[in-house]
Amino acid sequence: MSAHFSVSNAAEVDMRLGTWLDLLVTWNAKHDLTAARSEGELLDLMLADAYALSAHLPEGARVVDIGSGAGAPGLPLALIRPDLKVTLVEPLAKRVSFLRTVVGAVGRIDIQLHRGKAADVASSPTKWDIALSRATFSPAEWLACGKTLVDPDQGSIWVLLAREEPPVLEGVELRDTLTYEWPNQGRARRAVRYAPVKAA
Numbered sequence: 289m290s291a292h293f294s295v296s297n298a299a300e301v302d303m304r305l306g307t308w309l310d311l312l313v314t315w316n317a318k319h320d321l322t323a324a325r326s327e328g329e330l331l332d333l334m335l336a337d338a339y340a341l342s343a344h345l346p347e348g349a350r351v352v353d354i355g356s357g358a359g360a361p362g363l364p365l366a367l368i369r370p371d372l373k374v375t376l377v378e379p380l381a382k383r384v385s386f387l388r389t390v391v392g393a394v395g396r397i398d399i400q401l402h403r404g405k406a407a408d409v410a411s412s413p414t415k416w417d418i419a420l421s422r423a424t425f426s427p428a429e430w431l432a433c434g435k436t437l438v439d440p441d442q443g444s445i446w447v448l449l450a451r452e453e454p455p456v457l458e459g460v461e462l463r464d465t466l467t468y469e470w471p472n473q474g475r476a477r478r479a480v481r482y483a484p485v486k487a488a
Contacts, residue, residue: 304367304394309334311393312358315386321358328472337422337448338364340468341479347371349417352437354406355424357383359390361448362420366399375400375416377409410436419445428455431482435460440484449478461485 309330316322324330338361345351348371353362356376366374376399378384384403391399402409406421410433419434427447434445435457444463447454454462464481 301368301370304397305335305364307393308359308363308367308390311386311390315389316358319382319386321383321386332470332472332475334358334360335364336468336470337361337477337479338368340466340477341365341420341446342368344464344466344479344481345369345372345418348373351375351418351420352377352409352416354409354419354421354430354433354437355379356387357423359387361422363387363390363399365420366397367394370397373398373400375402375409377402377404377406379403379405406433406437415439415443417443419443420448422448427452428457431455431457431460434482435484438484441486443484445482447480447482449480450475454478454480457482459485 312321322330322333324333341361342365350373351362351365352375354377356362356378362374362376366372376387378387381403384401387401391401416438419437421430425433427449431445431447438445445460460482462480463483466479468477469475470477
């Protein structure tokens with residue numbers, strides 16, 4: 289599976305990512321938005337998953353990131369891939385305020401912010417092409433939740449794994465496995481893509 293897209297201005301993408309990370313460091317000093325203890329850990333935690341996924345999402349895809357926290361992986365995906373239409377869902381007010389500040393600072397990206405939980409958007413008639421989440425649920429819980437969020441005909445649920453085995457759930461099937469590393473810490477990671485099984 290491959291995506292066909294181009295980043296028109298890599299320098300502009302780097303500038304926007306830098307703006308986000310600078311704001312994160314500033315806000316984190318007062319609001320405890322991330323547990324990263326070093327610059328390398330922060331870069332891995334915030335960027336590595338998004339960069340790994342960015343080449344594997346279809347052009348123009350509608351993406352929902354549940355439990356966005358300080359933004360990863362949905363916000364950097366929106367910055368790296370400005371063709372994506374990203375919705376960030378986060379229940380905590382201080383994190384939503386931070387995300388709103390970042391979106392205002394970087395500008396010109398197709399991103400929506402929703403304060404709430406997965407259940408709030410799962411009951412919505414809106415369905416997405418791609419569902420993502422990191423560290424909000426166990427892999428099995430996320431797969432079940434993600435299934436309720438995506439278009440049953442063309443949607444995909446990405447599950448991000450460290451040492452866990454890919455979960456199994458009736459009604460979805462594993463389609464792709466992406467292996468990569470968090471570069472600064474050398475941690476092995478996997479992202480596995482599932483798709484709903486169409487009824488016969």
